[in-house]
Amino acid sequence: MCSGFSDSMGLLAKLIQNKYTHFGMEEPGYHVARRVFEEYGYAIESIKVAKEGMQLDTLKSSKAKLIYITPSHHYPTGVTMSIKQRIKILEYIHSIDGYIIEDDYDSELAYYNRPIPSLQGLDNYARVIYMGTFAKSLSPALRVSYMVLPKQLLPLYKKSYDAHFPRVSITTQKTLELFMREGHWERHLRRIRTINKKKHNHFKALLQNNLKNTFEIVAEGAGLAILINPTVAFDWKQFKSLAEKESIKLYFAKERSGGEFEAIRMGFGGFLLDELEEAVKAFSNIWHKSIC
DSSP states (O other): OBSSHHHHHHHHHHHTTTTOOEEEEEESOOHHHHHHHHHTTOEEEEEEEETTEEOHHHHHTSOOSEEEEOOSSOTTTOOOOOHHHHHHHHHHHHHTTOEEEEEOTTTTOBSSSOOOOOHHHHOSSSOEEEEEESTTTTOGGGOOEEEEOOGGGHHHHHHHOOTTSOSSOHHHHHHHHHHHHTTHHHHHHHHHHHHHHHHHHHHHHHHHHHHGGGEEEEEOSBTTEEEEEESSOBOHHHHHHHHHHTTOOOOBHHHHHOSSOOOEEEEOTTSOGGGHHHHHHHHHHHHHHTBO
């Protein structure tokens, strides 16, 4: 266990920095992953994402043997990588003696689609490093993440791990262990999936009712946000100015992912179900005032 996502990535970057020099990641992609590996001196290879996920041809033309992907719910476009594409990437990475870092974030919070097996679950070559956190499914305040290493990397881990300084307190680890062992974790997941699905669907309906034909949904159906963009002439400067005046915090995809993809991240995770209507009305007010 590690103290959050960036801690996990930092530990991994340190473990294998003598073997790999190039780090391949999705474009657009999660900025924290890029930042951590840059800090450890890796050369970053940006690999385009298409409808099926990371483009294999672009990957093959890069120097990356170590890649980071979010196949279940790509950050930030929401694309789900097909099983066919997963198998192709696994076979290629195996052929070049590489590794895949699979960040399975949001996999517990999918509301429409049936779960697709993780890359780690499909991996017959021991080439997947599986990572996740409890930030969205349990609590971001815990600062607990986990990393499942292939067996051949365990000696490296044991060599570099300092048992005198646990990355997560023993009390937290034991409490989480008991929570899972006694069956509370599965019940909790079912509960939050139901609650957040209701919020997601209600939020989507409110956006459709308030914004009508002036917007499009870019990504939905998983996680704690719906991504939208305007479909009409829009004054972005006015929009941002009004949001600041009304104390409405705006989040944009490009700020955290780079690349050309842009959308407004409409988060609903921090609201109660009965608070969403007022929140959307406040947002709708500045939205309509920003239409040219």
